[in-house]
Amino acid sequence: MEQKALILDEKAMGRAIARISFEIIERNKGVDNLCLIGILSRGGQLARRIADKIKSVEDREVPVGLLDITRFRDDRPDGGACPDQSELPFDINGKKVVLVDDVIYTGRTVRAAIDALMARGRPERIQLAVLVDRGHRELPIRADFIGKNLPTSREEQVKVLVKERDGEDKVIILG
Numbered sequence: 595m596e597q598k599a600l601i602l603d604e605k606a607m608g609r610a611i612a613r614i615s616f617e618i619i620e621r622n623k624g625v626d627n628l629c630l631i632g633i634l635s636r637g638g639q640l641a642r643r644i645a646d647k648i649k650s651v652e653d654r655e656v657p658v659g660l661l662d663i664t665r666f667r668d669d670r671p672d673g674g675a676c677p678d679q680s681e682l683p684f685d686i687n688g689k690k691v692v693l694v695d696d697v698i699y700t701g702r703t704v705r706a707a708i709d710a711l712m713a714r715g716r717p718e719r720i721q722l723a724v725l726v727d728r729g730h731r732e733l734p735i736r737a738d739f740i741g742k743n744l745p746t747s748r749e750e751q752v753k754v755l756v757k758e759r760d761g762e763d764k765v766i767i768l769g
């Protein structure tokens with residue numbers, strides 16, 4: 595598949611991440627008790643970026659964790675056999691957790707992520723930040739912070755590229 599449309603270039607992606615960061619600070623009246631948990635893998639890089647932005651604005655370090663949802667997926671009965679690649683070096687009990695992912699589509703990944711979190715403790719609250727909401731939800735799940743609403747057809751594929759993994763920052767539609 596090749597690139598059919600450029601949705602966000604590097605600059606636009608940076609602005610979207612900055613806006614999400616400001617909204618997280620505003621909605622939570624600061625960053626007390628807050629942590630960011632990125633869904634592996636690109637959610638992890640985006641969570642790190644949001645934490646860096648928050649640091650530059652608030653001068654506060656927000657803990658960042660990585661969540662592996664493989665064992666909680668509803669379409670991988672063998673997921674339990676996979677080693678858990680989560681990196682959550684802090685207690686989520688009583689924390690305000692902002693889950694971060696690159697794209698929300700059916701909502702099934704987020705459902706799995708909520709189960710993966712709950713298996714580790716009882717956060718005070720869970721909010722959801724995504725860079726792209728492409729619609730077509732199959733579960734009653736919505737994001738609290740959205741970089742871009744992008745109506746798509748089911749046949750299209752939305753790809754988020756991040757420098758750390760892909761060498762460049764952009765959001766594209768493949769077709």
Ligand SMILES: O=P(O)(O)OC[C@H]1O[C@H](OP(=O)(O)OP(=O)(O)O)[C@H](O)[C@@H]1O
Nearest residue numbers: 635695696697698699700701702703704
């Ligand atoms: O709301 P959902 O229908 O669950 O879709 C969202 C998920 O889809 C994408 O991952 P994908 O499965 O394309 O794998 P990738 O992250 O390895 O590209 C994206 O990273 C989300 O995690």
Ligand SMILES: O=c1cc[nH]c(=O)[nH]1
Nearest residue numbers: 667668669702703706
């Ligand atoms: O649990 C999940 C997660 C992503 N996609 C699915 O189909 N199921």
